[in-house]
Amino acid sequence: MTYELDKIYDPASNEDKIYKRWEESGLFNPDNLSLSKDSPSYTIVLPPPNITDKLHMGHAATLAIEDLLIRYHRLRGFRTLWLPGTDHAAIATQNVVEKKILKESGKTRQDLGREKFLEEVWKFLRVTQGEILHQSRKMGASLDWSRLAFTLDEPRQLAVRTMFKEMYDEGVIYRGERVVNWCPRCHSTLADDEVEYKEKVGKLYTFKYDHDFPLPISTTRPETKLGDVAVAVNPKDRRYHEYIGKDFKVDFCGQTLQIKIIADHNVDPEFGTGALGVTPAHSAVDAQMAINNNLPVIKVIDEDGKISGGFGAYSGLDVDSAREKIVLELRARGLLISEEEINNNLSVCYRCGTPIEPLPSRQWFISVDKKIPRLGNKSLKEKAMAVALDGQIKFLPDRFTKRYLDWMDNLHDWCISRQIWFGHQIPVWYRGEEIYVGLDAPDGNDWQQDPDTLDTWFSSGMWTFSTLGWPVNYQKGQKIGDLAQFHPTQVLETGYEIITLWVSRMIMMSLFALNEIPFSQVYLHGMILDQNGKKMSKSKGNGINPLDMIAKFGTDATRLAVLTGSTPGNDSRFSEDKVEAKRNFINKLWNISRFILATTGEKFLATRAEYRPAPKTAADSWIIGELDSLITRISSHLDNLNFSLAAEDLHDFTWNKLADWYLEIAKFERNKEEVLVYLLKNVLKLWHPFIPFVTENIWQSFNDSLLMVEKWPQGTGVSDNNQKIVKDAQIISLTISLIQKIRDARAKHKIEPTRKISAVIYAHSLADELVGQDILFKNLRTGIDGLRIIKEGEKIKDAIYILDGEVEVYLIGAIDAGQEKRRLAKEQANLEKLIAGQSQKISNPDFTDRAPAHIVDIEKNKLSVYQAELDKILKIMGTL
C-alpha cells in the first residue's frame, strides 16, 4: 500500500467530503461519543446569529474560536456539546423584511396586515436560515445539529411564556406607565441600551415663554415646550432664588401653560441661562423632576412623531415643522433672545437610526430592583453583580468585568414590550379590566391577547437553558435530561459590544429561572475590521464574505487567519494577504505529511498513535523532547484560551523545527520511520482543532478512524529525564546553528576550509541513552562533518581523536557550575590572552596540538550569546 498525496493541497475538493463524513458519524452529538459515564461535560451554546442576513467575518471568528474549543475538548475526552441555533431578532428582522417588501411591492406592513406580513417574514426567514446553516457547515463547525434551536420555535415559545408567567407571579414583571424610548419609525419602544448616541450640531434657542415671565430658558427642542409644567433652577443659583416655589400662567405661542418654578440640583447653572424648562412627557430627567414635585405630565408628541391634538395650529405637525413654526412665532413676538449652534448628543434608534422620542407610555417592565424571595431576597441586579464579584463568572479579558459591573449598577427597569409584530406575543390576555397571564389563552370569550411582542433579548437571554429543554427538563426545582447534563455551560464566547444587550440578560434570566449561572467564563473577542481598520459593514461595502475566502483559500486558512494575530477583547484587522499566508502554511503541513508518508511504510503507520518510540540519535531525542514540551505548552495555552499564542507556537514547531531541521536530518539518517510517524500523528492532533479539514484529510489517508475523536496527546515535559533531553537537545541544536554561522562567515571572508568542522558537546546532564553515540549530521545545510557527545568523566581529547581527521573548531558546552565550568573558564581566559596577543598557545595540553581551539559555554541556551564568541573565532582564523 502506498500513501500518495497530491503535490499541492486542494481544500475545495476535500472539505465537503470530510464534513459529510463527520456529520454522518453522528459524533457531533455527545450522546454518541464513546465515553465513560463520569466524563465531565463541556458545553458551549452558539450565540445564535440573527436571521436577518448571511454570516459575516465576525460570525466566522465566533465559529472558528468555538469550534477550536469544542474540538480540543472532544479530543480531551469531554462530553462535548456545541449547540447551534438562530435568533429571530424581532425588530431587526421586521425592519429588514419591511424594507424588502417596500422595495419589491411598494407596500408597508400596515398595507399587508399582521397575518400576511408575518407570512412574508417566515418566508424570508427560511431562506436566510438555510444560508446561515450552510455557511456554518462550510466553516467546519462541529455543531450538534440534532439539537438545533430557534429563539421562536415551539419549545422556546413555551419557555418564554413560562418565564413570563413565573416572573409575573413573582412580581418581577409589571405593567406601568412611564417615559420610554420611542422610535417613531419602528413604531415601538426600545430598551435604554438599544438607544445609540450621535454627535450632531444642533441649535440652542434661548427665549422667554412670554413677556411677563421673568426667566429666559434655553432648549434645543422648542416644540416640546408646549408640554412644559415647570422651570427648574439650581437651588444654589442666587439669580433665581426669589422665584423658587412661585407659579406662573403664561401664554406660550398661543398655548396657555401653568409653570411652577422648582429647584433641582441636576440643573447646571453654567448651561444656557441656568433655567430649564421642564417637560415631563419627553425627557426622562424631567419626568423624575415632575414626580418629585408632584407635577402633571402633558404629552405633546405622539407615537408617530407628530404633535398631538389639543395644541391648536401645532397639532398634527411633525416635530421639525412644529419647531420651525414655534421659533418663527417667538421671533415675531420678540421673545427669542438668541440662537447658537451647539454640539448635541442626539439619541437614535440602534436599528434604523431614527431620532428617539422619549414619551410616556404604558408598557411591560422587568424590575431589576425587586427583592425576590427565591433568590434569597436579593434583586436581579444584586444577584447578577454578585456572581461576577465573587468570581463565579469570569470575564476574559478581565477589564470587562468592570464594564459589566458598572453597567449593571446603573441599570434601570427593563422595558420588555415592543409594538412590533414579529416576535413572542406577550402571553397576557385582557377582558375589560380583567388581566390573565398564562401559557395559553384563558377559557371564555372576549379575551383579547396583548398585541405587543417581547423584546428579542428576552428570549435570547434564556438561550443557555431554553435550548437545553427548560422548562420541561426542570421538575420541582430539579434539573433533568440535557439540562442536568449540560447546564451551566462552560464558556460564552461573543463580541464585547454585546455584553450589556445579551450577556447581562442571560445572567439575570438564568439566575431567575434556575438560580444558577448560565456559564462560568465569558470570552470576548474583538471586532474583525477591514484592512484599513474600519468596521466592516454592508452599507460601506467593505465586508468580506467568509465563503469567498473559503472558496479562494480553503476553510482551514480562513479559520487560522481569524484565530491568529489577535488577543481577546482587541479588534483585529483582516486582510486577504493574511489568509494567503495561512494557506501557504497549510500547504507546508500537507507537504511535511506527504514526505513522511512517502518515506515510511504501512508497518510504521499502523502503530498506535500513543506509541512513543525510543530515540536513537541526538536528533531524535531533541525533536521528541521538543514535541513533549510543545504538547504541554499547547494544552496550557488552550486551557487558558490563548489561541493565538498556541497557533504561533505550533507554527514555529511545525515549520522551523520539524520541517527545517528534523526532516532535513531524516534525509540523511536512517531508521527514522518510527519517530517520523510519531511526530506526524501528534502534530496532526495538535493542529486539528485549528485546521480540522486538512488534518483529518491527512489522517484519513492512512487511518480508518476519525482524527476528530482521537485522544489528545499527553505532554511529558515535566519528567526530569525528559527535561535533560530537551536541554541537551537544545544545546545540540544551538551548536549546529553556530557551526553553520562559522562556516558561512568563513565563506564570506573567503577563508579556505582546510579542515573539517566538528563539534564536541560536553553535556554532563545528558540522558544516558545519548551518551557515547556518534552522531553524524552529514547534512549539507548544517555543514557539520562530525559531532560527538561525551559525558562527565570522558576526556575531551579522546573524543576529538574519535572524530575523523583534523578538527578546526571544538565547541564544548558545559551545563552546570562546578569543576567543569571552572576548567572551561580557565580555557576561556587563555583564549582571551591568545586573542590579545599575550599568549601564543592555549595552555591545556588537550588542545595544544590542534589549533585553533575554542570553548564556548552554552549554558544559557541562546544562540545570540554566540555572536561575540563568533567574532573572536573569526579573529583567530583571520590571523592564521
Added chain:
RNA sequence: GGGCUCGUAGCUCAGUUGGUUAGAGCGCUACGUUGACAUCGUAGAGGUCACAGGUUCGAAUCCUGUCGGGCCCACCA
C-alpha cells in the same frame, strides 16, 4: 464629565506575573531551487518599544505626567 484601551520593524500584530543583545507573518534586498513543498529554500537589511520623569541591580513590561488614536458609559436641557 467619568471610565476603559491602544501607541513595538515599511504594514498587520505577538511579547504570560520585570530578567541576557525585543519576536512572528507579510513586504523588501541578494542568492538559490529538476526528488516533500516556488503555496519553496538560504542569507540579509530594517526598531531611541510615542515622549518625559520615577521605582529597581535590571523596564517594552510597574508608577506619574504629556502628546496622539479608538471605544464605552452618563439625566448637558
